[in-house]
Amino acid sequence: MKTRNTAALILALSGFLLLLSCKSDAKQTASESTTATGISKEEGQAFVEDDISAPNILNIAIQSEDHTTLVAAVQAADLENSLVNAGPLMVFAPTNAAFDELPAGSVEDLLKPENKEALANILKYHVTPGNYDREFLKKFKKLGQANDQNVLIEVREDEVYVGGAKIVASIPASNGIIHVVDKVMLPSEE
Incomplete structure (x- = not known):
């Protein structure tokens, strides 16, 4: 029983660490695509999709x-x-x-x-x-x-x-x- 709980804990911990690693990679990729001002070229109001407003x-x-x-x-x-x-x-x-x-x-x-x-x-x-x-x-x-x-x-x-x-x-x-x-x-x- 202890072995099963330990294995489940290790599996959950591994999944959590993997998730954190993916978020870190996403942040790095996002920061690499930003301009010198720190804002992505495709950020801002001009790039918001809106089919409802005039x-x-x-x-x-x-x-x-x-x-x-x-x-x-x-x-x-x-x-x-x-x-x-x-x-x-x-x-x-x-x-x-x-x-x-x-x-x-x-x-x-x-x-x-x-x-x-x-x-x-x-x-x-x-x-x-x-x-x-x-x-x-x-x-x-x-x-x-x-x-x-x-x-x-x-x-x-x-x-x-x-x-x-x-x-x-x-x-x-x-x-x-x-x-x-x-x-x-x-x-x-x-």
Whole structure:
């Protein structure tokens, strides 16, 4: 009887130690996949799966066939979590065709890791706090963008232009609004 209890105790203890060993390996693997800031690239609000809530700006952009280049740029600049924040945010979202109008090789060059900061600056120039529809934007002369620069607002023949880009559609999101634009807006080099 003592032998059976001892064997059961040894078996239970071995299982416990094995479990601890697996947890230790999991922690090591998780820590190896983190960035320099200690946060995994795929942590944060942008990577939470949610099929119930109204889609946010990032969700809408990801689902749009006309914004695949913009989504690739946002991912290359690691700005996904910025576009899911509570907001409200206004994003002036260039279409794939707008990116295609840039000089040949520009997009590919900006997507390189060494150009991440320049890419982020351009993308932030397309974002501003607020949730204003086209009609309300007509009241503005300029907006302060997320990259700390201003962008001019113009009304031509009842159409709204932001930084020279025409707003061709507007899509409400749970955390703001997306204004689809026909050009990529380039910030001034300061």
